[in-house]
Amino acid sequence: MPRRGPPLIFDKLLSLPSDAEPWIVDHQPIAVTAEDEKVRPGDVADAAARGATALRSHGIEPGRRCIVWLESPTDIIVAYAAITALDAVPILMSPTLSGPVVASMVENVSGITAVISTDARLAESEKTFPDIGTFIDWRDIAAELPDHKRISRPREVASDAAYVVVHTSGTTGTPKLAECSSASIQFNARVQAVIHWLSRLDGHLALAISPVHGRTVVGILAALMRKAPLLLLEDDSPDNVDRMLKRHRPTYLETHPNTFRAWQHLAPGGAFRSIRFFGAGFDVIHPDTVSALLKGSDHRFAVCVEVYGQNETGPVAIRSHLKGTQKPLRALRRLRRAKLLRGHPAGPRFPFCRVRIVDDSGRPVPSGTPGRMVVNTPGVFSGYINRPDLTSKNYPDKRWWDTGDWGTKSRTGRITLIDRQVDKVSGAISGIGIEDILLEKFPEFLELVVLEKNGTLQPVLSLRPGATFRRKAWESASRRLATMAEPVIIPDSEFPRTVTGKIKREQLKKSLAEQRLSTSV
Template identity: 30%
Template sequence: MSSAITSSEKIFYPGLMVQQAAYRYPGTRVRLDRPFDLAPELGTAHTYNDLAFLVESTAASLWAHGVRPGDVVAVYKSQNADIMLLACAIARVGAVPAMLAPALDGGTISELLEQLRPGYLITDAARLVDSDLDRVVGRLVPEILLVGRPIGGYRLLRDRYGPPPPFPDTEPGETAIITHTSGTTGLPKMVAQSRRGMQAHINVQRRIARMLRVREPYALCISFVHARTYSALAMGLERGLPFAFLTDHSLGNVRWMFDDFRPGLVETHPNTYILWEELAEEPDGPLSQVKFYIGTFDAIHPRTVKTLLRASRRRRAMYFQAYGQSETGPVTVRPYSRWIASRSQGRCVGHQIPGLTRVRIGWKSDGRIGPIEVRSRGQARTYVGQEKRFSANFTEDGWWDMTDVGHRGRFGCIHLLDREVDRAELLESVLKVEDTVISRLPELTEVVIVPLDGFLQPVVCTRHDRPLDLPAWRAAVADQPPMAKPLQARWVDLPSTATWKVKRLELRRMLLEEGYGIERMALA
């Protein structure tokens, strides 16, 4: 084993992290809500040993197909936890996994592949056909490898076997994995992450996990292509935590999985937590054993934090809010106990992380509110194919612009108010108004206030798409800025990212576009 790989015990190396965990905790259980597409015959009950075997055997197949160190291998397949194993197997060969969200349409994928120019694409029949990618993929990628059933003349990934590949030399500062941004403001940007940068993300979790002595079974229901997934996986493997990986966030599936697995540590997207508020209302329900909730990806409504914490029967249950980006990793962390959640407002996202980040409020127009700017040890390397755009996001003195607006609180915490592009005139924070309204109307599962030409247009979703109680709405917004009559829509009709963030600019375009917007989105 080379010296570069030996150092991977301290520097993130996805190609070996599963195998190293299996060496220490071979029998630790792993539960799935659907079998891996890579090996459906193995079912849904696994151990760390099983995962290590799948990573090694898949790496051997990749090597037999000609994948070599330094190659870029794109992964675009149907949602399943084996996406993580594919990333690890690609890294095991010494190649660079480029992770593409299954929810992206074929046109977006084509544009991203143009930027990546990978040597290989791992996909499946469903993604190829449903996205119409099969018509253009041949000119974008030299080699296509399929997982699952065959289609056309494409080769199956696991139709070749051979000896394990040699351990490659990988420098800590070189690109270890490519993920992408959520794409809330347009085409997602391909973010190149180094081993050293990703290790900085992991160190934050490691520090917190050691302090809290975390040994809880860990349920993950998040995007398997996101950078956050790999730092979460690395931390859990390092501590030998039992895992449950969920591909389906529906209430029935979560209830079934959690009743058996009984997680003490749970992580999902903020808008999924809103959906799970219904589970929190069940006495001794699926969330009753949860001690720690983790929330990244986006700010969460205070109502949801309070609801989740009330659902737990564990003493000192906590919700951890992390604010950051794919480009920076976690920037601030804010723990919420039941007591803190009952007395705080959701725009506070916490303090900078000692030893990892520094945060400042940049140039200010009113002496208080301004752009949030960051220095981070977890900084990504670049945007693949858009290197100038990445460099342009730094200020002249080297701070990264988060493209968010906020202010610093009395005790030094950072308050996130809005994305810069979502600001509304004469309104300090659109998000703060949304927090207030949704806290007053329990039947709401989402409210998005869209600044249009001269007025504010609320778009609301309700639990089970029940009709909105308009008198209750009017009472809830009576002391808020004037708004138009709310438009009620189904959640599935709102434009959203792979991590369930609402694409506010796209929603605004839909509302302004003649013959589309309100008429097409409104519920009957």
């Protein structure tokens, strides 16, 4: 049965007051006009309401799937709000994906009746998806908006029916298409809205995350629940971020952990002075990055919050880092190095989430024993529409989802991430734990990944611009942790990354084996 609750994205947009504080954007959207980097939320709502009517005239029908392959975050929000208003299901595709990759993702997916795109990507879509009958130019839709009436429909109702399809990062191959119900999106958004309410957040919420990721859909709805103004960044280059943060001074900033790492050198220059809440998800955030971000904030009680979770699960565990605690914690970490080598602490599980650590046969293991991490949570997704075989394998009884992570759980429910199951290194050592320790010791490293190659730990790293590799310091520090091969130093651009900044470790291993990297010493 449908479950009533707070309205979803379309209704929330329409319910914003006429004098709502403008959103800030670093791009010029197609569907609405940005003036002096500001967009009126009422214009976004109007574009979604008229856009729904326009898309209906182009054949978008309830229950059908529609690929959204656009560039700007604002246009993507308008498009998926309009599509969900028609009770159709948007499939959100990252603009960074190539045509062949997108084609492989939807190859065996039924019910796709249209592609919304523009410019060169639209032309590529017509070649890539010859069996899809309708190709809609988003620029044409934007031009038609004044000619269409705003859609009139009953209030949205959260249910277990499909609401949106997002895709995974693709760290282990072709990204998987994760279908999420409106009930799961709404639940996960309410969790985030409560966290923000408890933190007494006001001011603009800045997001520099993949606009097609499930986290973004949840984050937008959470902001709308609180009527919080948004700052949407399409360009996450350090120069642009520095300019935007200094000009508009948001209080909340969220991006991918690896992107935070690429930005942390901006802290001494004052880019993060106004930030009171740093939000990090998708992947682990290393201790030295946390320290740099918090040190760069002028707020006495600034906090960096790690939320462990996945597109498939929603939030699972939470860990908070409070400004002023980094120095004593750094000293404590040095004293407890052996424990740090066992993994990255992800914090306690959320009360609504059940977590089990199981062995390869699915039997629970004792507290503190490493194993496969499986979770049961109200925010779980519906399944992979392009890989139902993996849905059945990882979610066999529709109760416990196998996260693909290898970790431990304490008696009090605190989670420690050791590695991805496919990236485990030999013995009890955690590759993530080694990375945490060494990145804190060597802030000049822009990236560090510890792989296992032919039974040997192989570090691969990149240096910040102008930095040099301190060989003697490395030899001293690494020798205390584990026996490792000589580090491979590569340009940061040669790390294969997903759309959320994660390192594609299997692809990196393959490049190493084939000696296709531009190494230096």
